[in-house]
Amino acid sequence: MAMPRLPEKQPEMSVTPENTLPFAGNLATAGKDPLGLELDWLQDIRQSGVVRYRDLGLPAINLEDWKYTNLLALGDMDYLTATPDHGDVPVDVVPSIFPTGNNDLPSGARLVFVNGMARADLSTMKDLPAGVTLEPLAQVIDQNPGLLKVHLGQLAIDTDRAMLALNNAAMNSGYVLHVAKGVVMENPIEIIHIGGIAQQPLACFPRNLVIMEENSQADMIVHHVGVGGASYFVNTVNEISLGQAARLRVYNVQDESHQAINITANWANVTRDASYSSFNLSLGARLSRFETYVALNGTGAMCKLDGAYLMRGQGHCDNTLRIDHLKPDTTSSVMFKGVLDDRSRAVFQGKIVVHRDAQRSDGQMHNKTMLLSDKAEIDTKPELEIYADDVKCAHGAASGHVDETALFYMRSRGIPDDLARNLLIQSFLAEVLERVNVDTIGAAMNDKVTHWLPVARGQI
Amino acid sequence: MKVSADTFGQDNDLGDDAYKYGFVSDVESELAPKGLSEDTVRFISAKKNEPAWMLDWRLTAYDHWLTMDEPDWQKPKFPPIDYQDAHYYSAPKSMKDGPKSLDEVDPELLAVYEKLGIPLKEQEMLAGVAVDAVFDSVSVATTFRAKLMEAGVIFCPISEAIQDYPDLVRKYLGTVVPYTDNRHATLNSAVFTDGSFVYIPKGVRCPMELSTYFRINEANTGQFERTLIIADDDSYVSYLEGCTAPQRDENQLHAAVVELVLHDNAEIKYSTVQNWYPGDKNGVGGIYNFVTKRAVCRGKNSKVSWTQVETGSAITWKYPSCVLLGEGSVGEFYSIAITNNMQMADTGTKMIHIGKNTTSKIISKGIAAGRSDQTYRGLVRMSPKATGARNYTQCDSLLIGDICGAHTIPYIECKNKSAVVEHEATTSKISEEQLFYLRQRGIPEETAVALIVNGFCRDVLQQLPMEFAVEAQKLVGISLEGSVG
Amino acid sequence: MLEIKGLHVSVDGKEILKGLDLKLGTGEVHAIMGPNGSGKSTLSYVIAGRDGYKVTAGDILFKGNSILDLLPEERAAEGIFLAFQYPVEIPGVANTTFLRESVNAVRRYRGEDELDAMQFIRVLRKKVAELGVSDDLLKRAVNVGFSGGEKKRNEILQMSVLEPALAVLDETDSGLDIDALKIVSDGVNRLRDPQRTTLVITHYQRLLDYIVPDYVHVLANGRIQRTGGKELALELEKNGYAAFTGEAA
Numbered sequence A: 001m002a003m004p005r006l007p008e009k010q011p012e013m014s015v016t017p018e019n020t021l022p023f024a025g026n027l028a029t030a031g032k033d034p035l036g037l038e039l040d041w042l043q044d045i046r047q048s049g050v051v052r053y054r055d056l057g058l059p060a061i062n063l064e065d066w067k068y069t070n071l072l073a074l075g076d077m078d079y080l081t082a083t084p085d086h087g088d089v090p091v092d093v094v095p096s097i098f099p100t101g102n103n104d105l106p107s108g109a110r111l112v113f114v115n116g117m118a119r120a121d122l123s124t125m126k127d128l129p130a131g132v133t134l135e136p137l138a139q140v141i142d143q144n145p146g147l148l149k150v151h152l153g154q155l156a157i158d159t160d161r162a163m164l165a166l167n168n169a170a171m172n173s174g175y176v177l178h179v180a181k182g183v184v185m186e187n188p189i190e191i192i193h194i195g196g197i198a199q200q201p202l203a204c205f206p207r208n209l210v211i212m213e214e215n216s217q218a219d220m221i222v223h224h225v226g227v228g229g230a231s232y233f234v235n236t237v238n239e240i241s242l243g244q245a246a247r248l249r250v251y252n253v254q255d256e257s258h259q260a261i262n263i264t265a266n267w268a269n270v271t272r273d274a275s276y277s278s279f280n281l282s283l284g285a286r287l288s289r290f291e292t293y294v295a296l297n298g299t300g301a302m303c304k305l306d307g308a309y310l311m312r313g314q315g316h317c318d319n320t321l322r323i324d325h326l327k328p329d330t331t332s333s334v335m336f337k338g339v340l341d342d343r344s345r346a347v348f349q350g351k352i353v354v355h356r357d358a359q360r361s362d363g364q365m366h367n368k369t370m371l372l373s374d375k376a377e378i379d380t381k382p383e384l385e386i387y388a389d390d391v392k393c394a395h396g397a398a399s400g401h402v403d404e405t406a407l408f409y410m411r412s413r414g415i416p417d418d419l420a421r422n423l424l425i426q427s428f429l430a431e432v433l434e435r436v437n438v439d440t441i442g443a444a445m446n447d448k449v450t451h452w453l454p455v456a457r458g459q460i
Numbered sequence B: 001m002k003v004s005a006d007t008f009g010q011d012n013d014l015g016d017d018a019y020k021y022g023f024v025s026d027v028e029s030e031l032a033p034k035g036l037s038e039d040t041v042r043f044i045s046a047k048k049n050e051p052a053w054m055l056d057w058r059l060t061a062y063d064h065w066l067t068m069d070e071p072d073w074q075k076p077k078f079p080p081i082d083y084q085d086a087h088y089y090s091a092p093k094s095m096k097d098g099p100k101s102l103d104e105v106d107p108e109l110l111a112v113y114e115k116l117g118i119p120l121k122e123q124e125m126l127a128g129v130a131v132d133a134v135f136d137s138v139s140v141a142t143t144f145r146a147k148l149m150e151a152g153v154i155f156c157p158i159s160e161a162i163q164d165y166p167d168l169v170r171k172y173l174g175t176v177v178p179y180t181d182n183r184h185a186t187l188n189s190a191v192f193t194d195g196s197f198v199y200i201p202k203g204v205r206c207p208m209e210l211s212t213y214f215r216i217n218e219a220n221t222g223q224f225e226r227t228l229i230i231a232d233d234d235s236y237v238s239y240l241e242g243c244t245a246p247q248r249d250e251n252q253l254h255a256a257v258v259e260l261v262l263h264d265n266a267e268i269k270y271s272t273v274q275n276w277y278p279g280d281k282n283g284v285g286g287i288y289n290f291v292t293k294r295a296v297c298r299g300k301n302s303k304v305s306w307t308q309v310e311t312g313s314a315i316t317w318k319y320p321s322c323v324l325l326g327e328g329s330v331g332e333f334y335s336i337a338i339t340n341n342m343q344m345a346d347t348g349t350k351m352i353h354i355g356k357n358t359t360s361k362i363i364s365k366g367i368a369a370g371r372s373d374q375t376y377r378g379l380v381r382m383s384p385k386a387t388g389a390r391n392y393t394q395c396d397s398l399l400i401g402d403i404c405g406a407h408t409i410p411y412i413e414c415k416n417k418s419a420v421v422e423h424e425a426t427t428s429k430i431s432e433e434q435l436f437y438l439r440q441r442g443i444p445e446e447t448a449v450a451l452i453v454n455g456f457c458r459d460v461l462q463q464l465p466m467e468f469a470v471e472a473q474k475l476v477g478i479s480l481e482g483s484v485g
Numbered sequence C: 001m002l003e004i005k006g007l008h009v010s011v012d013g014k015e016i017l018k019g020l021d022l023k024l025g026t027g028e029v030h031a032i033m034g035p036n037g038s039g040k041s042t043l044s045y046v047i048a049g050r051d052g053y054k055v056t057a058g059d060i061l062f063k064g065n066s067i068l069d070l071l072p073e074e075r076a077a078e079g080i081f082l083a084f085q086y087p088v089e090i091p092g093v094a095n096t097t098f099l100r101e102s103v104n105a106v107r108r109y110r111g112e113d114e115l116d117a118m119q120f121i122r123v124l125r126k127k128v129a130e131l132g133v134s135d136d137l138l139k140r141a142v143n144v145g146f147s148g149g150e151k152k153r154n155e156i157l158q159m160s161v162l163e164p165a166l167a168v169l170d171e172t173d174s175g176l177d178i179d180a181l182k183i184v185s186d187g188v189n190r191l192r193d194p195q196r197t198t199l200v201i202t203h204y205q206r207l208l209d210y211i212v213p214d215y216v217h218v219l220a221n222g223r224i225q226r227t228g229g230k231e232l233a234l235e236l237e238k239n240g241y242a243a244f245t246g247e248a249a
Helices: A024-030 A041-057 A137-143 A144-153 A162-172 A402-414 A415-432 A439-452 B007-008 B013-015 B038-047 B052-067 B105-114 B145-149 B157-165 B166-172 B183-191 B432-440 B445-461 B466-479 C042-048 C072-078 C095-109 C117-131 C148-162 C179-189 C231-239
Strands: A109-114 A134-135 A175-179 A189-194 A202-204 A208-213 A217-226 A232-242 A247-255 A260-270 A275-282 A287-297 A300-310 A316-325 A331-340 A345-354 A362-371 A376-387 A394-402 B029-031 B090-092 B129-135 B139-141 B156-159 B196-200 B209-215 B226-231 B236-244 B251-254 B257-262 B267-276 B286-299 B305-309 B314-316 B321-322 B330-339 B344-353 B359-368 B374-384 B390-400 B405-414 B420-429 C003-011 C015-025 C031-033 C051-064 C081-084 C090-094 C167-170 C195-203 C215-220 C223-228
Touching: A041 A162, A109 A134, A134 A137, A134 B038, A137 A144, A137 A175, A144 A175, A144 A208, A162 A260, A175 A217, A189 A232, A208 A217, A208 A247, A208 B305, A217 B251, A232 A247, A232 A275, A232 C015, A247 A260, A247 A439, A260 A275, A275 A287, A275 A316, A275 A439, A275 C090, A287 A331, A300 A316, A300 A415, A316 A331, A316 C042, A316 C179, A331 A345, A331 A376, A331 A415, A331 B344, A362 A376, A362 A415, A376 A394, A376 B390, A376 B420, A394 B405, A402 A415, A402 B183, A415 A439, A439 C223, B038 B052, B038 B183, B052 B183, B052 C081, B090 B139, B105 B129, B105 B139, B105 B209, B129 B145, B129 B156, B129 C223, B139 B156, B139 B157, B145 C081, B156 B157, B157 B166, B157 B196, B157 B226, B157 B251, B166 B226, B183 B257, B183 B286, B196 B209, B196 B236, B196 B466, B226 B267, B257 B267, B257 B305, B267 B286, B286 B305, B286 B330, B305 B344, B305 B445, B305 B466, B330 B374, B330 B445, B330 B466, B344 B359, B359 B374, B359 B445, B374 B390, B374 B420, B390 B405, B390 B445, B390 C015, B432 C072, B432 C090, B432 C095, B445 B466, B445 C090, B445 C095, C003 C042, C015 C031, C015 C042, C015 C051, C015 C223, C031 C231, C042 C051, C042 C072, C042 C081, C042 C167, C042 C195, C072 C081, C072 C095, C081 C148, C090 C095, C095 C117, C095 C148, C117 C148, C117 C179, C148 C179, C215 C231, C223 C231
Parallel strands: A109 A189, A175 A208, A189 A217, A202 A232, A208 A232, A217 A247, A232 A260, A247 A275, A260 A287, A275 A300, A287 A316, A300 A331, A316 A345, A331 A362, A345 A376, A362 A394, B129 B209, B196 B226, B209 B236, B226 B257, B236 B267, B251 B286, B257 B286, B267 B305, B286 B314, B286 B321, B305 B330, B314 B344, B321 B344, B330 B359, B344 B374, B359 B390, B374 B405, B390 B420, C031 C195, C031 C215, C081 C167, C167 C195
Antiparallel strands: A134 A175, A376 B405, A394 B420, B029 B090, B129 B139, B156 B196, C003 C015, C003 C051, C215 C223
């Protein structure tokens, strides 16, 4: 009767001895010069994070939520927590998802981080409209700690999550985006994280806040890119708060180096008539985990979470999400599609929870994966947890391979095998890429996908 | 009228009265002393006059059980089971001398089965159905044995099989569900009392439906039956089990193990109509139905099909599963789970694809009403060698009223690029429009609900053997009585 | 047969019918015409007793007795039939099973013996032949995958099997092409009978070319604004409803 690999023990049981706990050493020294030392409330968050992380340790696969992603198997995770000095390295060209180069930005503003540290010299804020502020966390701590106190640690509050505890304990960078009431931004904001330019393995713990006031609208591009050869570890926590009828669309491109580990958690609170959408394109990293927790917390609230994952080599990509329909007439729509080659592995865990009062909720979730290699693996778990009767919920999951009949058909019309395969992969992904609803960004994502294709890159 | 919690409350009594098998029969029983220990295991083994190998196996299982923790990952939560507060053996006294034929069976017992609608006198039975009747810890009668024997089919209580066919039992027992499998199965391995044994020899198509009817009668007992079915090359059998128990305020544990072994081209159709006492409307009493059922398709092109109609029990917790080893083997799982009042269910299946070109199909229909809560949990695993394997899963849930819960937790693991997995799930309610339409045509609300639910379940009901499909259809209606006003 | 007196009906707290009076004699065919949103469908639902349609004042008498306290199935058994504008799909339930449940439920209510499977099939076959409905329709699940025309024909088949005293046809013409409209109208006309009253609810005059009414009523703003003979329908076709809604043409 037992389901395989389900947790036999509760998380509390898995206390790891401190000397084998990754980052334990850093945590002990982290108190020397952390951000916001002067803010008592922030130090309290840090302290409880340290205690909690020591109790929980890195999540092990006996936790249901981490069943398919094994951090412990990564072995030695000996990283040095990055300090502002580590950000101060030369960068020749700032990579962007847009091909147009630095001078002609389709983006409204750009904030660049190197090894986790904000770089004013590479960033540009000149196009930010009135009512919008985008500032590094350190700056907000100095200049506007009141705003921080209202929002930081308000949405990401689950004390059973080790990676959140670790970020609480060690947060050493980040930014705050604040969009005032009624402000509608025309151009997207670009956040660029450049990693890997270092002499030793670095760890970075960004804490980002996005605060959208009533009726405001913004688009963001969050681009993680690995440049140097060093391995690095990123553990990000984003807290995203949407006021009434606000709209936020976030386009994530994860193009980390193959030595990188990126664990990102998004905690979004979506209030009445507000809408939150995100698209997550995962291309790189040795291991990435992208968690999204959305609370649909007001009548008419909606979210749309989409993504594509393209993995090869030994890449491991985990998309884990949970949507809580807490109020009536809320809507969620999820689509993730992926292509896996070589020994790569992807995990999709999606859960829609419709709470007792959330009548007339509509939740749709779809996950499809194409395997190109016999060594690739997909593990998917689309869950529904429903406590209200007047709902429309559905999920679907599928995995398969390149359609041999279609392949043959195309070849019989003279299209070479490799080109035909690429076309089939592209048409498989088209359904989800079409859900990117900003043309310039959609085109950039398509370019990324085309570039990834197994053969004849860039020729289609 | 809206189907809602308010209307649900109006017909309180129906929930209890609807269980028509709730009577207790006054049958004098011989009981093992209360409690679980090595002595209990020895007591049962001695009662059954078992050979040493059997006792050794039981004791090994018991020792292992002591080292295991109770599983706690299931959705339905319940207070810890006090394993010392139950009898592990209960047999009607009249069975002491082991009646050799139906004529020798205690008329009292025959009357019990008569009352349950299972006449054991062969001339009165459903034509073409052989029955093994298990009463508490023993099999009291098995019909049509001689006729089956003519075809070479062995159908007997497993306690007799241990005596009469020790080689077959030793060869297969515990090979599908090892005694280490999970805590309830391990307990069963230590203390199982009876159950059915079936062997279909090569090339034989079993001439009639086989059926086991399980009845718990005695208070403070658990029932631990063990069923083993072996289908040799090119054979076929259709097997059905039914279960009922008296209405009691205590929870009784039913921890069964069913093992199916299929050789080349063999086919087993295994159907369950589970109607254990579900407890009353406040969740007092009812059976804990914790069962491990698994089939191994060892042979190529073998096929196993599980069909279950789960309407009873306070808690149902089971995953009839298929291990598809043989090339081209097929696993199917058709399930209807209905929970009402305070019932809970966590059920589904596992399809483990190992062989090439193996296929599986899962059709699950869950209906939650009252304050009940149910979960479909399923695993589809495509192993690296399962080239060309396919799975199709459809899970639909229906909620009746807004204070119940229905959940779907599928695990899909694919490690072969040529394997194709498709999973679809929906959750919805009976629409007010459908109800009004039927009522406008003069059909009363409860009939209308039963009609809609039966329509919802149709794909699964069709899988049941004809003789039982009608019964199951009625049961669907009865189980939901009182769920609408 | 049916008498509606000063009927006020609210849906979700909004008043839709505001003092509607209507009297249908036995054997008569009445048509109710009105613009969208005038309360036509509300009237049909409130006669059939759908939940959520709250009668705040007035009464509906059927054969002289108030039916406001009766459940939908009781009204059906009393002889009220509503042909739905959008017939509902019921997956998995065979049309035959549904019809038999319906007929026998009504018979039980009336204290008549239920029909066994054979008797029922005989009755059904006869009706099916009369209406020219294909056998295939009977085996399929109720309205599932039916075309618009098939759904409406299925409504008429149910009506002919149940033989109601009052048939209310709610926008039966919507979504039908001319051929389907003729078939459906033929079915309705075949059931015309001195003992049976028919209420046809429609937006357009064209249905009334096929089902010729004895009386035509104009429903607007929740009340009957005018009553006349069949020529009233032609007038409406020509001049529209503006005169009744208080809006300029």
